Amino acid sequence: MKLSDRILGMQESPVRKLVPVATKAKKRGIKVYHLNIGQPDIETPKCFMEAIEAYDSKVIKYSFSQGEPVLIDAIIDYYKRDGMHYEEDEVLITNGGSEALTFASIATCNPGDEILIPEPFYTNYNGFTSEVNVNLVPITTKAETGFHLPKKEEIVKLINEKTKAILFSNPGNPTGTILTLEEMEMIKEIAIEHDLFIISDEVYRKMAFDGLISHSMAELEGIEDRLILVDSVSKRFSACGARIGAIMSKNKLLMKNILKLCQARLCVATLEQIGAAALYSMPLDYADHIRDIYQKRRDIVYETLMQIPGVVCEKPQGAFYVVAKLPIEDAEDFCLWLLDSYDHEGETVMLAPAQGFYATEGLGKNEVRIAYVLKEEEMQRAMSILKEALLVYKQKS
Amino acid sequence: MKLSDRILGMQESPVRKLVPVATKAKKRGIKVYHLNIGQPDIETPKCFMEAIEAYDSKVIKYSFSQGEPVLIDAIIDYYKRDGMHYEEDEVLITNGGSEALTFASIATCNPGDEILIPEPFYTNYNGFTSEVNVNLVPITTKAETGFHLPKKEEIVKLINEKTKAILFSNPGNPTGTILTLEEMEMIKEIAIEHDLFIISDEVYRKMAFDGLISHSMAELEGIEDRLILVDSVSKRFSACGARIGAIMSKNKLLMKNILKLCQARLCVATLEQIGAAALYSMPLDYADHIRDIYQKRRDIVYETLMQIPGVVCEKPQGAFYVVAKLPIEDAEDFCLWLLDSYDHEGETVMLAPAQGFYATEGLGKNEVRIAYVLKEEEMQRAMSILKEALLVYKQKS
Numbered sequence: 175m176k177l178s179d180r181i182l183g184m185q186e187s188p189v190r191k192l193v194p195v196a197t198k199a200k201k202r203g204i205k206v207y208h209l210n211i212g213q214p215d216i217e218t219p220k221c222f223m224e225a226i227e228a229y230d231s232k233v234i235k236y237s238f239s240q241g242e243p244v245l246i247d248a249i250i251d252y253y254k255r256d257g258m259h260y261e262e263d264e265v266l267i268t269n270g271g272s273e274a275l276t277f278a279s280i281a282t283c284n285p286g287d288e289i290l291i292p293e294p295f296y297t298n299y300n301g302f303t304s305e306v307n308v309n310l311v312p313i314t315t316k317a318e319t320g321f322h323l324p325k326k327e328e329i330v331k332l333i334n335e336k337t338k339a340i341l342f343s344n345p346g347n348p349t350g351t352i353l354t355l356e357e358m359e360m361i362k363e364i365a366i367e368h369d370l371f372i373i374s375d376e377v378y379r380k381m382a383f384d385g386l387i388s389h390s391m392a393e394l395e396g397i398e399d400r401l402i403l404v405d406s407v408s409k410r411f412s413a414c415g416a417r418i419g420a421i422m423s424k425n426k427l428l429m430k431n432i433l434k435l436c437q438a439r440l441c442v443a444t445l446e447q448i449g450a451a452a453l454y455s456m457p458l459d460y461a462d463h464i465r466d467i468y469q470k471r472r473d474i475v476y477e478t479l480m481q482i483p484g485v486v487c488e489k490p491q492g493a494f495y496v497v498a499k500l501p502i503e504d505a506e507d508f509c510l511w512l513l514d515s516y517d518h519e520g521e522t523v524m525l526a527p528a529q530g531f532y533a534t535e536g537l538g539k540n541e542v543r544i545a546y547v548l549k550e551e552e553m554q555r556a557m558s559i560l561k562e563a564l565l566v567y568k569q570k571s
Numbered sequence: 572m573k574l575s576d577r578i579l580g581m582q583e584s585p586v587r588k589l590v591p592v593a594t595k596a597k598k599r600g601i602k603v604y605h606l607n608i609g610q611p612d613i614e615t616p617k618c619f620m621e622a623i624e625a626y627d628s629k630v631i632k633y634s635f636s637q638g639e640p641v642l643i644d645a646i647i648d649y650y651k652r653d654g655m656h657y658e659e660d661e662v663l664i665t666n667g668g669s670e671a672l673t674f675a676s677i678a679t680c681n682p683g684d685e686i687l688i689p690e691p692f693y694t695n696y697n698g699f700t701s702e703v704n705v706n707l708v709p710i711t712t713k714a715e716t717g718f719h720l721p722k723k724e725e726i727v728k729l730i731n732e733k734t735k736a737i738l739f740s741n742p743g744n745p746t747g748t749i750l751t752l753e754e755m756e757m758i759k760e761i762a763i764e765h766d767l768f769i770i771s772d773e774v775y776r777k778m779a780f781d782g783l784i785s786h787s788m789a790e791l792e793g794i795e796d797r798l799i800l801v802d803s804v805s806k807r808f809s810a811c812g813a814r815i816g817a818i819m820s821k822n823k824l825l826m827k828n829i830l831k832l833c834q835a836r837l838c839v840a841t842l843e844q845i846g847a848a849a850l851y852s853m854p855l856d857y858a859d860h861i862r863d864i865y866q867k868r869r870d871i872v873y874e875t876l877m878q879i880p881g882v883v884c885e886k887p888q889g890a891f892y893v894v895a896k897l898p899i900e901d902a903e904d905f906c907l908w909l910l911d912s913y914d915h916e917g918e919t920v921m922l923a924p925a926q927g928f929y930a931t932e933g934l935g936k937n938e939v940r941i942a943y944v945l946k947e948e949e950m951q952r953a954m955s956i957l958k959e960a961l962l963v964y965k966q967k968s
Contacts, residue, residue: 178678235811443666
């Protein structure tokens with residue numbers, strides 16, 4: 175009675191070992207600023223709960239496997255207003271972007287197949303793939319170059335007959351990097367030349383700072399058949415707990431097959447779909463409001479980081495994360511120390527050590543991911559604690 | 572750019588090809604009684620929506636990966652009141668029973684491994700397993716013997732070094748059969764002797780008729796380490812669209828590993844968990860109320876079936892299904908004919924051909940599954956249409 179190799183081999187959440195230490199700190203009366211997770215503090219638009227409360231919920235019935243028609247229509251209309259055209263059978267509703275990514279892995283890969291991915295990457299991509307025996311092959315990117323992609327030949331040499339897709343989040347979690355149009359064109363070229371699917375996780379789309387536009391891969395022509403788009407209400411509408419996402423593609427055979435996965439798990443929670451339809455029906459410029467909030471927070475984080483000698487990072491362009499190289503040896507040790515041995519006037523910060531975002535052994539050891547998901551005053555305070563803590567930590571060692 | 576073999580090999584929903592035919596019938600003005608799906612018409616208890624409306628939902632945050640503490644506590648308390656004892660780290664909340672079953676497949680099997688299952692079985696079990704490259708090996712059971720298990724030696728000879736678990740729903744979907752204590756003891760013996768996990772899908776538990784008790788596998792001693800229980804609010808509380816289920820086991824290593832799967836998909840929808848906590852907090856005897864409703868419907872179905880010459884089925888003991896052998900050649904043809912060529916005063920019925928519930932080629936060809944999920948008057952009417960239709964169909968052929 176042995177557990178499967180695939181589950182035993184799965185990585186535990188890299189911030190997980192910090193959680194009990196943070197809990198202990200709180201028990202000691204320390205206030206912990208959580209910069210370690212992408213849980214925004216911004217209120218979910220009221221229309222979400224209003225739609226749910228207005229729904230006739232006498233019998234909470236199964237929804238359709240493909241999703242509630244009202245939500246699918248709202249998504250199609252949202253994309254249409256944004257210049258992209260999807261049809262009814264090109265959108266399937268999923269349990270968050272997470273399920274969409276698992277479905278994309280199952281649909282494109284058999285056990286042992288490979289997906290290319292720029293590292294550092296969102297650690298849960300490990301889970302979505304390893305649980306279904308797909309291997310992620312990292313394309314290494316670096317803090318020094320703002321985590322932009324390496325040259326085409328660097329990427330192409332990672333491709334073999336097992337490579338089935340290239341996956342990335344844009345804007346990037348954990349880096350906050352936005353792909354340039356040139357990078358997007360290069361991905362398109364590689365995918366066409368090597369016959370790969372493109373899995374574009376665009377859950378942070380619209381969160382682009384300094385007037386930059388974060389383009390959707392769906393704007394590129396000639397890859398309609400190979401593009402799999404992943405979307406979600408979690409970040410764009412600050413509704414992480416709704417667990418509503420979508421998988422979208424113009425490859426109808428693919429969608430017809432992914433529908434079988436949808437049918438197997440019957441449907442996504444009905445009420446949350448009703449709420450999500452209201453979110454997607456809001457004016458497009460709601461995204462600007464959210465972006466402006468994060469841009470101010472980004473500024474606070476970046477300015478403070480630049481005041482610390484030895485920190486390496488480019489100004490993040492989108493999402494609400496930054497990966498920074500700190501003037502220390504071991505970021506995990508530093509993050510633990512912040513929680514179990516340090517406080518500034520009874521307060522400390524919790525960060526995510528970046529090592530867990532890399533697949534290549536040894537990379538990211540002196541890097542952390544900072545999620546700027548707190549109000550400006552709190553971000554200000556949290557960052558000055560971090561700055562102060564680094565001084566103390568370095569003196570100690 | 573080929574899709575994976577595993578997704579191409581997945582079965583489509585067996586009732587799916589009937590759906591467009593039913594839609595056409597409705598467009599012709601025909602009323603269709605849906606006896607083809609397990610979607611109860613019973614109202615979801617009001618406490619579900621009341622709890623959601625009372626929840627502070629300013630920010631719809633991620634819930635915990637293991638589930639909302641209030642829901643886990645409510646489930647533990649529910650089982651305690653029912654004589655079973657589970658601890659906090661022995662319960663994980665899932666997206667319906669569906670996700671629990673996928674997680675159980677991943678955790679117990681590597682690609683190519685096998686799970687034993689009595690057939691006919693709930694067709695979606697095919698999905699939960701084939702999407703993760705697990706093979707179901709059927710233990711054939713028959714209408715003539717009320718779909719009870721064959722002798723131990725019949726089961727044991729299906730076991731080989733790839734067999735990792737035995738899976739069943741009890742009470743049974745699609746059969747309505749309840750395992751006897753002797754059958755449960757036999758499963759226990761087999762599992763111990765051949766070192767298998769036991770995956771007991773108990774989402775229909777408490778729905779047992781005629782004073783029968785549907786025991787939980789958790790009541791048996793000596794299998795604590797190998798038992799994986801699956802539960803859900805869908806049927807017992809008539810809340811299918813909530814998509815709240817649970818996976819429970821006293822094997823802590825197993826649960827620690829399944830938690831990694833939970834972490835990968837972050838969490839289950841927050842609001843629905845709040846509602847589900849209210850459902851599990853209701854008095855245990857709410858189940859009696861539900862059971863009494865289904866028992867009356869079962870009586871109508873069974874009495875009518877017994878009036879039809881040539882029908883073979885035992886009186887179903889639980890859940891809200893029955894699989895009946897009809898005096899016809901091809902149940903799929905009959906089900907199609909009911910929708911596209913027959914009506915009785917403008918009304919017809921939709922049934923599920925049972926072939927899709929068997930893994931063994933050729934079995935169930937003249938059987939249908941009837942879900943008794945409509946009000947008594949409607950069930951009465953639907954069953955007399957079926958009775959009438961069988962006469963007409965036989966005369967025609």
